[in-house]
Amino acid sequence: MAVTPTLGIGPAVRSARLAMVDDLADDAGRSGFELEYSQRQAAERLAAFGAQLTGRRRALSRKVPRSLYLHGPVGRGKTWLMDSFYARLPVRKRRVHFHDFFRSLHAGTHGPAAGNGTMIQKSVDALLADIDVLFFDEFHVHDVGDGMFIARLLRDAAKRRIPLVVTSNYAPDDLLPNPLWHEHFVPTIQAIKDMMDIVEISGALDFRRVPAGADSPENPSEGFRSGRIITPGTPAQLGRLGLFTPAPIQSRVLTPTTHPIVVRNSDPDLLWVGFDELCGGLTSPADYLALADSYATWVIDDVPSPAGNHPALAPAWQRFSNVVDVLHDQDITLFLVGKGPLDWDGAGSGSVMPVDLARIASRLSLLTRCESAKPLEREESAGS
Template identity: 75%
Template sequence: MTPPSRPAPGTAREAARTLMDGMENDAAGSGFELESSQRQAAERLAAFGAQIAGRRRTFSPKAPRSIYLHGPVGRGKTWLMDSFHARLGLRTRRVHFHDFFRKLHAGTRGLDAVNGTAIQHSIDALLADTDVLFFDEFHVHDVGDGMFISRLLRTAAQQRVPLVVTSNYAPDDLLPNPLWHDHYLPTIEAIKEMMDIVEINGSWDFRRFPADGSTSGTGFEAFGSGRIISPGTPGQLGRLGLFRPPPSQRRVLSPTTQPIVVKNSDPDLLWVSFEELCGGLTSTSDFLALADAYTTWVIDDVPSPSITDSASAPAWQRFSNVVDVLHDQDIRLFLIGQGPLDWDIGATGNILPVDLARIASRLALLGRSSVDDSPAREEAAGS
């Protein structure tokens, strides 16, 4: 058998340059330039992409080091990863944290979960025929989730499938709960061993303060077309094409195993109360299933996060998961409540979600309707 030909000199450099030019062009197309830390991350991604392409040409068994992009919310981590992902042109798979666990649990049905075979089968399926796994919003707050993540990382290393990860947390800050953090230290050390840790730490949140002349460039245009509405008068809702459904339209949905009473479920629109959606035993799997079915969501009777005990800690965490899912799936979201519906506040004890800053950044993409029913005053408030 003739051995595979070696790439011509400069091929890897040229491949990296092409990828880098592509990411810079994507930024320019959205009206901004990569800031310093974004540029450094893009250069590392471009070099990684060239290594992956070279590996396929030469049939090399050696995988390049994975990449762990981290930094504060809204600094462009996901945008940069998605720009790179779109231009890589190889066998890739992109998963979001919540969707990863849905796929993981879906893959265990009908298999032997007692000895771990089911979990391993599901992870193997996720990595099958994949040159690179892209993992968005990587975080660990639950020790059980941490065990699944550890197995994914171990299997990816064994199968030589590199990862590109985005996270709001540096590796040392994963699983921050002091009761469990020490148990996760071996996995944290493994992450630092197998991945290049790259921080994106620009000085501003691009979701809140886009660069002058830039377009949204987020890829979440439907989500960003939603609105936060307070107090939710008929006039406010009517001007947005929303009308409170009568009691006769109530239905019971069972997206997975948990029944949810909704106020309306037209072919494209789901209208549900905060308490029904977040106050019971619903799970992220329920939210993902509903997101597959409805492209517009209205959540009403949303309590004010600035009022202590307005909702329980589990309810606020479920709300955080809802926002995560709807943002990632690019679902249009309307939130209605008496207010003040302001998530730019410090966490109160253990009531509000751990990832409050990320949720506040995402909800900042939504417009606002407030004050009263006066069209002129409302237009001024929402501008």
């Protein structure tokens, strides 16, 4: 349920708030949809936040607006709404994505100053420097070490009186769900509740599952959507899509950050890599982000069926979810190839599949399915 505290505001702040709500509604109209009820409620909270923040910048108020935590199921327009608000907010601001944030933080754990926390603190200082508000997209915590970094960020932001606007698929109480570590994060969860208004966006429609070509809050650019899920991955199937299985001589060793990865091919614009090599080792989102900077098209083959129940694959599936997150956010074209069935909607949750399976299934639903039993023209029109 959305938390909407009573706000003591003057006429100037009230006018700015109403204008912002109208602007966000107009942005939605230009994108081909209307704000549903929970989106409208969130827009009003964002507008009130923005009016307070701009009023503070103009010395109309010294009060720091409470941070906002927007959460809800996948595909409900949280990121779209935040980005529309971000574009219209006339203050010093910075927007970061969860994986980019941790790439910069983990970069501080290597090198001469590694281990003493100095580089990590410098990363946090740089993130918060010269801004009035920090926007943090796709907030989630699955690792206790990442949870410690988040706690430091929240402490430093509070000290500097810098509010945050956060989007997440998780309610605060559901962060770091692993029962082995959840209790360690409870104090940080309480800090989030103390410093942020919790606003739920929970409309019935997952906009990512709207047919391709329909306007919606969560439609990505054409890069990611132009990818395919290919089963069983015969040479004929691949050839129809302009993909040709690399010869062994094309294999390369890449070192995007600290861990080498053996890839099957790395043309100037195409990366071809096996699932086990990409997800079965010690790779991290930092590796995927570095590779995404160099390759606009990825082919991941030998993808196992998510219907299989192999406990040893649990870490690999979690890394795979990180790959999908990064490639979706960076708008990279992705081809997934496997014998199948490759059905993440039907996989169900459990110890083997990642805890954020619903988000991954929603994003992969954007990819057209190519199956050998279908004629080519049906494959091309299958949509997502």
